[in-house]
Amino acid sequence: MASDRTTQLEFAVQMTCDGCVNAVRTALEGAQGVQSVKIDLAREEVLVESALTSQEVLRLIESTGRRAVLKGMGVAEQDLGVAVAMMGGAGPVQGVVRFLQVTEDCCMIDGTIDGLEPGPHGLHVHELGDLTKDCLSCGDHFNPAGRQHGAPQDSERHVGDLGNILAGSDGRALFRLEDSQLKVWDIIGRSLVVDSGEDDLGRGGHPLSKQNGNSGERLACGIIARSASLFQNAKQICACDGVTIWEERDRPLAGKGRKTTDTPAANL
Known part of the structure; x- marks a missing residue:
């Protein structure tokens, strides 16, 4: 859900x-859904x-004109684990979950998954990390x-059943879900x-x-790899592909072209 x-x-x-700090703080603190902001210049x-x-x-x-990259995510109380899947496939669909x-x-x-046909699409964790x-x-x-x-809210369901995500007219599905059965x-x-296509959640008449x-059909997939929690990641988006923070910012979300190694900038 x-x-x-x-x-x-x-x-x-x-x-x-300080002008950069003020611009970022103003953009964030004025947004509904943002509770607190801490900035270290x-x-x-x-x-x-x-x-x-x-x-x-x-x-x-980035609406302030500053470039940004997510380094880590977590909760203040405890670190129970974070993972990431870089989604890609033979077609144009790619994303990061x-x-x-x-x-x-x-x-x-x-x-965030891009390149989808507008409408609902089934999303599932599969048993094998084999691509x-x-x-x-x-x-x-x-x-x-x-x-x-079954559906994510059903007691009778696969652990990997995450229901549907909805792609907009631009082909992007942007989602934030909670699940009670999945464990990192x-x-x-x-x-x-x-x-x-749309997952019928076990309620359709098809075999x-x-x-x-x-x-x-399966459009795109990615192996679920351990990722950085808060304050654990100095340069990388995850521990799996060796792409530095600012290299990652300028590359595709996943798929071809992501792992190309360039000479790092002098300040990295």
């Missing part, structure tokens, strides 16, 4: 003066507590209890897949309804 729970987001922001870091998606907060910061274990019984899923045959080798939905497919420590090394929601 959609979430209005607040989390903390740590950004690297290119700031050089010397470290060029901004810490935001918000109920917005990470992409929405990023856009607010992050998982934050907020409590023992609540996993936050924060994502040797693109998304076809990811296996079935993650379903350790052997249950039937259970899904690292598995995969996340977005499908071409595949109780298996996978009859949500069509």
Whole structure:
């Protein structure tokens, strides 16, 4: 289900003066859904507590003309684990989806996926982190209890059943979900897949309804890798691909062109 729970987001922001700080603070503190803002000019870091998606907060910061990159996310009380899936495939669909274990019984899923047809698309955690045959080798939905497919709010469902995300007219799905069955420590090394069609949540009459929601072909996928919590990441978006903060900012969200190694800037 959609979430209005607040989390903390740590950004690297290119700031050089008090004017930069004031501009960023004004953009963030005036936005609905932002609870608090802390800015460290010397470290060029901004810490935001918000109920917005990470992409929405990023856009607010960059509306001031300063470049920014998400470095980490978490909650103040404890660090139960953070993971990220860099989504890509044979087609144009790509994105970044992050998982934050907020409590023992609540996993936050924060994502942006581009290149989709407008409308709903099924989103599922699959059992295997195997991309040797693109998304076809990811296996079935993650379903350790052997249950039937269902909706995220159902007790009878696959653990990997995350329901649907909605792409707008621009092909972008921007979402922030909570799930009570998913645990970050259970899904690292598995995969996340977005499908071409709407998941019928096990309520349709098709033979595949109780298996996978009859949500069509697999458009894009990514291995779920351990990622940085708050204050753990000096330069990288995640621990999996070696891309530095500012290199990552100028590259595709996922897929071809992301891992090309350039000479780092002198200040990195």
